[in-house]
Amino acid sequence: MTESVGIDRSPLDAVGEVLRSINRSTFELSTVLQTVIDNAVQxxxxxxxxxxxQDGDVYRVTAHAGTVAPEYLEMVMSREYRPERGSVIGRTVLEREIVHLPDVLADAEYTLGNVQAAAGYRTILGVPMLRDDVVIGVLVLWRLEVKPFSDDEIRLISTFAEQAALAIGLAGILGDTREALERESAVSQVLATLARSTFDLDAVLQTVIxxxxxxxxxxxxxLRAEDRDFQVMAFTPGISESFREAERRRExxxxxxxxxxxxxxxxRPVQIDDVLADPDYxxxxxxxxxxxxxxxxxPLQSEGSLIGVLGLWRTRVAPFSDAEIAVLQTFADQAALAISNVRLFETVQRQRTELARFAPQVAGLLTTPEGESLLAGHRREITALFCDLRGFTAFAEIAEPEDLFSVLRQYHGTVGELAVANGGMVEHFAGDGLMVFFNDPTPMPDHPLAALRxxxxxxxxxxxLxxxxxxxGYELGLGMGLAVGFATLGRIGFEGRYDYAGVGVVINLASRLSSAAAADEVLINQKLYAMVEDEVEAEPVEALELKGFSHAVTAYRVTGLKS
Structure with missing residues (x-):
C-alpha cells in the first residue's frame, strides 16, 4: 500500500491494535472510536x-485525541457541524471526499477563525467515513505547524476511517436484537484473527468464510479474490477436494x-433463491x-474496483434474510480491507527491495519522516562518479552471451560493492556504464574525498579483474570521471518498478569525463580538484572538448591519494 510513511512503528501494528480494541470492547463503540483516533494521531x-x-442532519465530535485546553474541548464537543465549506468537517461532508488544507490561514473559504485561534492548528485533514455512499462521520487530524500530510499518511488515515465506519456500521446492524450476541461473537472472532495474524491473509480469509x-x-x-498479480481462495471445511480443484481451474x-x-x-449482492428454477444458471x-x-x-470491493466474491449456499431452498445479507456484507468488507492492507504492505516491501538493489539508504527512506519529501524530489550538492569499460563494444561483438553476462556481473558486483561500502548511491547500470553519486540521500560532509577514495x-x-x-582473451580497461555540483534527485518510475535518480549538469559532466578518460584513468572536474587538492595526487590535462558543453572543460588526472 508503498510509498513512504513517516512513522515509528508499523501501520499494520496500529491497525491490529484497533482491531484488538474492537474485540476487547465487545463492540463498545466509544472505546473503538477512541482507539482509532488515538492510533491515527500517533x-x-x-x-x-x-x-x-452523524447525528440526524448535523455532525458532532464524539472522540478526541491530543492535549487541549478544557475550554476548547467543551467548545468543539458542543458544536454542531453542517455540510458547508467554512469548516473542514462541513467541506468533507459536502464533497464526500478527502479535504486537505496545508494552511487554514491561507484558505479563503475557511470561516472557523475562533476555533482555529483556540486550537492553534495550521495544517488540517478531513477524511470521510462512508457507509453505503453516505457520510456517517469524519476523521479529522491536524498539525500546529504548516506541514502537509504525505500521500502515504493520507492513505493510512483513510484505512483508520474505514475501520471506524465499519465499526459504526456493525454497531448499527447488530443492534439489540436477539441474534446480536451470536453475531457479535462471530465478528469478534474475525477481528481477533485479523489482529493476531499480523496479516496472514490465508488465516484471515479462512476465518471470514x-x-x-x-x-x-x-x-x-x-471466498475468492484475484487480480492480475494475485489469487486467493478460502473454502469451508465441508467442500470436497474435487470441487476445490474445479473452482481453482474455473475462470x-x-x-x-x-x-x-x-x-x-x-x-452488488446477488441471491438466487433456487438455482434449479433459474433459467440463466x-x-x-x-x-x-x-x-x-x-x-x-x-462482491468484495477495494478502492472502487471489484476484487472478489464471498459466496455461500444452502442445500435446500431457504433464502438468506436481509439482516443476514447485511452482516455478510460486513464480512466481505473486512475481507476486502484485509486484502488491500496486505497488498499495500507487499507493495511497500517490494519497493523497498527494488530500491535496496541500488542503495540500502534509499530503501530506508520509506520508513522515515523526511523520506517522502526526499523521494518526491529535492536539490543537493553531490559528487557524481561515472565509469565504463574500454574495449567493451568490440568484446560484446564476439563474446558468447554467457561470457558477456559473466563479465558484467563481476564488474557490476565489484563496483557496486565498493560504492555502497563507501556510502555511495548506485544510480543505475546501463550495460558497461555505471553511475554512483555521493552525499544523497544520506548526507556526507566529505563526499568529494569519499568519491575519490x-x-x-x-x-x-x-x-x-x-x-x-x-x-x-578479453582485453578490457576501465575509465572513470568524477564531478561535483548541484543536482535534482528523487524517485522515478511507476508502480512495481521504481528507481532513485539524479538530473543535472554535474551528472552529464561526470559521464562525459568518463568517456574522455583512457583505460586506467580517473578524470575530475576543476571544482572537485579545488576541494580535495590537499588530499590527492593529480595533474592537469589539456582542456577537454566535451559533447554537450559549449566551452572547453578544465580537468585533472588523479594518480593517487597523498595519505
Whole structure:
C-alpha cells in the first residue's frame, strides 16, 4: 500500500491494535472510536484529532485525541457541524471526499477563525467515513505547524476511517436484537484473527468464510479474490477436494451463469433463491456435486474496483434474510480491507527491495519522516562518479552471451560493492556504464574525498579483474570521471518498478569525463580538484572538448591519494 510513511512503528501494528480494541470492547463503540483516533494521531505524527459522527442532519465530535485546553474541548464537543465549506468537517461532508488544507490561514473559504485561534492548528485533514455512499462521520487530524500530510499518511488515515465506519456500521446492524450476541461473537472472532495474524491473509480469509457460514446457517461457501498479480481462495471445511480443484481451474469473470459471476457483473449482492428454477444458471456440474439450491454472492470491493466474491449456499431452498445479507456484507468488507492492507504492505516491501538493489539508504527512506519529501524530489550538492569499460563494444561483438553476462556481473558486483561500502548511491547500470553519486540521500560532509577514495579502490580492484579476463582473451580497461555540483534527485518510475535518480549538469559532466578518460584513468572536474587538492595526487590535462558543453572543460588526472 508503498510509498513512504513517516512513522515509528508499523501501520499494520496500529491497525491490529484497533482491531484488538474492537474485540476487547465487545463492540463498545466509544472505546473503538477512541482507539482509532488515538492510533491515527500517533502513527501519522499529528498533534491532535477528532472523530465526528452523524447525528440526524448535523455532525458532532464524539472522540478526541491530543492535549487541549478544557475550554476548547467543551467548545468543539458542543458544536454542531453542517455540510458547508467554512469548516473542514462541513467541506468533507459536502464533497464526500478527502479535504486537505496545508494552511487554514491561507484558505479563503475557511470561516472557523475562533476555533482555529483556540486550537492553534495550521495544517488540517478531513477524511470521510462512508457507509453505503453516505457520510456517517469524519476523521479529522491536524498539525500546529504548516506541514502537509504525505500521500502515504493520507492513505493510512483513510484505512483508520474505514475501520471506524465499519465499526459504526456493525454497531448499527447488530443492534439489540436477539441474534446480536451470536453475531457479535462471530465478528469478534474475525477481528481477533485479523489482529493476531499480523496479516496472514490465508488465516484471515479462512476465518471470514467459516464464521460467515456458521453465523448464517449456510451449508458451505467459498471466498475468492484475484487480480492480475494475485489469487486467493478460502473454502469451508465441508467442500470436497474435487470441487476445490474445479473452482481453482474455473475462470473468474462476470457472467450470468453463476452467482459469483452475476455478483461481479452487477457489482452488488446477488441471491438466487433456487438455482434449479433459474433459467440463466448454467453452473450445473458444480450444483450436482455440491447439491446447493439457494446461493448468495457478495462482491468484495477495494478502492472502487471489484476484487472478489464471498459466496455461500444452502442445500435446500431457504433464502438468506436481509439482516443476514447485511452482516455478510460486513464480512466481505473486512475481507476486502484485509486484502488491500496486505497488498499495500507487499507493495511497500517490494519497493523497498527494488530500491535496496541500488542503495540500502534509499530503501530506508520509506520508513522515515523526511523520506517522502526526499523521494518526491529535492536539490543537493553531490559528487557524481561515472565509469565504463574500454574495449567493451568490440568484446560484446564476439563474446558468447554467457561470457558477456559473466563479465558484467563481476564488474557490476565489484563496483557496486565498493560504492555502497563507501556510502555511495548506485544510480543505475546501463550495460558497461555505471553511475554512483555521493552525499544523497544520506548526507556526507566529505563526499568529494569519499568519491575519490571509491574511484581509487575501484581502479585497484579492477586490475585483478582485468588480469583474470586477459587470461581468457578479453582485453578490457576501465575509465572513470568524477564531478561535483548541484543536482535534482528523487524517485522515478511507476508502480512495481521504481528507481532513485539524479538530473543535472554535474551528472552529464561526470559521464562525459568518463568517456574522455583512457583505460586506467580517473578524470575530475576543476571544482572537485579545488576541494580535495590537499588530499590527492593529480595533474592537469589539456582542456577537454566535451559533447554537450559549449566551452572547453578544465580537468585533472588523479594518480593517487597523498595519505
Amino acid at each position: 502513527i501519522c505524527h499529528a498533534d491532535q484529532g477528532n472523530i465526528v459522527r 467459516d464464521s460467515a457460514a456458521r453465523l448464517t446457517g449456510a451449508d458451505d461457501g467459498l 473468474f469473470k462476470p457472467g450470468r451463469g453463476s452467482v459469483m459471476g452475476r455478483a461481479l457483473l452487477e457489482a 448454467s453452473f450445473v456440474d458444480a450444483q450436482q456435486v455440491a447439491g446447493f439450491r439457494t446461493v448468495l454472492g457478495i 571509491t574511484a581509487i579502490a575501484i581502479r585497484e580492484r579492477f586490475h585483478d 582485468a588480469a583474470a579476463w586477459r587470461k581468457r
